[in-house]
Amino acid sequence: MMLIKLAWRNLWRNKRRTWITISSVLFAVLLALFLESMDRGSQEVMVQNVVRFSTGYAQLQDTLYFDEPHIDNAMHCDDACMEKVVADFPNIAYTVPRLESVALAAGDEKTRVAFITGINYEVEHRFNEIGERLRQGDFFTGREDEVVIGTGLAQSLDLGIGDSLVVFGQGFQGAMAAGKFLVVGLVQHPVPDLNERMVFMPLPQAQKLFDAENRLNHLKLVPHQLRHHQRVVDAINEHPGYEELQAYTWEELQPELVKTIEFDQAGTLMFLLILYIVIGFGIFGTILTMTLEREKEFGVLISVGMQRHKLAQVIFTETLFMNFMGVILGVLTAIPLLLYFYFNPISLGEGMENMMAEYGMEAVLRFSLDPQFFYQQAIIVFGISMLIVSYPVVRVFRLNVLNAARK
Amino acid sequence: MHVIETSGLYKIYNEDTVPVYAVNDISIQFDPKEFSCIIGPSGSGKSTLLNLIGGLDTPSRGTVTVAGKRIDTMSESNRIRFRLEHIGFVFQHYNLIPVLTAYENAAFIMQLQGRGEKETRERVTGLLEQVGLGNRLNSRPAELSGGEQQRVAVVRALASKPDFILADEPTANLDTKAAFNLLDMMKQLNEEEGITFLFSTHDQRVIDRAKRVVTLVDGTLHSDEHRK
Structure with missing residues (x-):
């Protein structure tokens, strides 16, 4: 309980940095959900248009x-x-x-x-x-x-x-x-x-x-x-x-459509990977700063008798709090946004109509509300941000107490 | 029984190239209830010796026995646990946790020891009152003066009921009045409750109050003066 209290208080000792980290996770979740929703929405429409009017689902x-x-x-x-x-x-x-x-x-x-x-x-x-x-x-x-x-x-x-x-x-x-x-x-x-x-x-x-x-x-x-x-x-x-x-x-009857969807998904995955990397480095930057700023404190805590694993627990818990808040806020922000676009698809304009029509698609970007990708993306972003916490945790385990306490 | 005992203690840096003897063959003992200080010019090995005694560093050669146990051969995890149970630390820069109150900073160590809430509350509150901070229990470090912060640091060191307290330049950042108050408080704890203090210092005010003054020069024991 004491470690949780310490982690929670630490979180708010530098509010700006905490909010920057939370915002990074929030925007990662929001953008990932937005991209995934748009991608799935387009695919669902494509499948509906092509499958329902030709082969059927089975x-x-x-x-x-x-x-x-x-x-x-x-x-x-x-x-x-x-x-x-x-x-x-x-x-x-x-x-x-x-x-x-x-x-x-x-x-x-x-x-x-x-x-x-x-x-x-x-x-x-x-x-x-x-x-x-x-x-x-x-x-x-x-x-x-x-x-x-x-x-x-x-x-x-x-x-x-x-x-x-x-x-x-x-x-x-x-x-x-x-x-x-x-x-x-x-x-x-x-x-x-x-x-x-x-x-x-x-x-x-x-x-x-x-x-x-x-x-x-x-x-x-x-x-x-x-x-x-x-x-x-x-x-x-x-x-x-x-x-x-x-x-x-x-899928067996329309392999071309499956390929088209796979190609589309690969493109989205590339975007998402770039997004994950950019956001990941953003989060890493703030975690790195936090770690370096507090090395002396880590050294002192170990000096007075705090085991390294307990200190790592505190840091892990801090990051867990931040990431969890970021993910929850990201999902909560995404829901109304995606609901809006679900009911008001983005029109691509007249110029795109013919081109899109060739692929059996409407010239609108539709959005999906499939709950599956909500938790998938939330878990992926959460996982990435928790992976980043391994840095300060490893740092704590490798910390030279004397050097750190002298800083 | 000595509370601290070093034997043939060396700390050598760059042993394989150009050796630097930070601590050079020091054998010394400190007994319970001592109020001692280690002095010497910068680079004489005061802090290194204190770190070796405190288990924060390991010797190149020799032994360090604290409360009857060899700490130089302990694993790091065991040394941390040993420090928690047997040694109190007071630092030059106080080093309190900024997000915890005065009470929580002191109670933190007892909670790490796994002491019960009631016992922790009674001991920490009592100690803070004893050092004149009974009305500052809920103040965070930033709301306390330097002297008050250092008193909290002393209470933190005392809270775990250690065998002795290592204080590294505890008065270096304090003004004269705060330094005197702190030293009076520590002296009182030493005399009335038998708390063992071992200082590393340059401060004449500390040296004047010490019952024993150990002088180091170039890592070697230069003199060991016992006072009445």
């Missing part, structure tokens, strides 16, 4: 489809099959079926390569809120020949609501896939490349178009907890009765 396919992603390798899965998947795996909340193929899509005068996607609108919207991106018309009206197309495709084919779209391609096992459809809606797909190509139609209509009754390219598996998608995939792949199907995580 996906069930025919075993042949991964190597040959062709409609001929579409899996057979009717409504009963979809219900069975949910029943067999309690971790799965619901499934999102899709039948997809590439075909030519033509308006009055122009033809483009299009990505024809048969969906069950209700579950699709539940999964990725595609309906919120509808810009004109409706997401299906109940007709048997209707499509909702991307605004980019509509623009390039010069089509609008009520116009006809002709689709021509290859169906299941070489069948011809051709049809004329009414455009009933225009949707702004978040992935720009897909916005230029996307044609949505009701799943039964797509199965009919491609002559692929009860067939799906894949069945998206939506876990109750999105982060548990790996568990879902593992469970299915180990479950008897699913030998002809194979489940994948989005």
Whole structure:
């Protein structure tokens, strides 16, 4: 108790220096959290945009489809099959079926390569809120020949609501896939490349178009907890009765996205490392000054009978107090700041929109509030600052008492 | 039994190149209740001898026995513990802990010894009252005069109930009145309570009060005068 009291009092004998050290830790935590939040926020948006609108977090396919992603390798899965998947795996909340193929899509005068996607609108919207991106018309009206197309495709084919779209391609096992459809809606797909190509139609209509009754390219598996998608995939792949199907995580299906995220994380890590080094040296500077200023006192204390390890405990406790206060204040300062940016993302301006759009990202910097990185960064900065305390502690153990007491 | 005994004591610097004999073959004993001082010109080895006796330094050769125990052969950790239990230190610059009050500075040593709170409070309060600082228990060093600080330092040295007190130039930073007061106080403690004091000093006021004056010259024992 006496040592703690001494450490606490020592902390305030030079208030300015103490506050400088606390501020160093505070700003280290704050900046690290800010960077990490921005980085994770961007990644979360990237994953949401790309994953939710393409592969989903986990996906069930025919075993042949991964190597040959062709409609001929579409899996057979009717409504009963979809219900069975949910029943067999309690971790799965619901499934999102899709039948997809590439075909030519033509308006009055122009033809483009299009990505024809048969969906069950209700579950699709539940999964990725595609309906919120509808810009004109409706997401299906109940007709048997209707499509909702991307605004980019509509623009390039010069089509609008009520116009006809002709689709021509290859169906299941070489069948011809051709049809004329009414455009009933225009949707702004978040992935720009897909916005230029996307044609949505009701799943039964797509199965009919491609002559692929009860067939799906894949069945998206939506876990109750999105982060548990790996568990879902593992469970299915180990479950008897699913030998002809194979489940994948989005990381397996989108290795390029994983690489992009890893690259992004590496950049952030570099920034953080530089930050840690700069802040680390800042803290070290004040600790060094404190140590050198008090060497005489250390020498006297050892002279009168204080064991070196007890003196080291006092110094360790002082630094512990300072670092702990810095970390707590840093987190407390970061929370309102990050909350603000979470609800008010930073706009990068119009100039960045096109460039960012190419990567399927919005021209805003979004922030994450994932609690995981809060404690991760707090622990890292705390760890670094506690590592620095090894200097005065080592110094105490190596102190020449006579030289120190003479100063 | 002698409270301090050195035998054939040497402290040699640069032994392998050009040896400097800071302490040169000193054999001396101090008994309990002595009020002694070591004097000599600068560089005569006073402080070095005091450091060797206090276990702050280790001899190149010879032995140092304090309260019947050889401290020159102890490990550093044991010497620190030994100092805590057996030796009180008073420094020229007081060297109180600035963030602790007068009471806490003195109590600190007893707390390091692991003494109980009640015993500590009674002893420290009593000692501070005895040296005329009963009304300054809660004052920090910066709020005390030099003389008062040195009295607190003496109380700190006494609090642990040591076998003797080593005082290195204790009056060097005090004005005449404060120096006399301090010396009177220490003399009184010596005479009434039998506390053993060993000074290193240049101060004639200390020398005049000492019962025994040991003079060092160039690290050797030049004279050892016992007074009545």
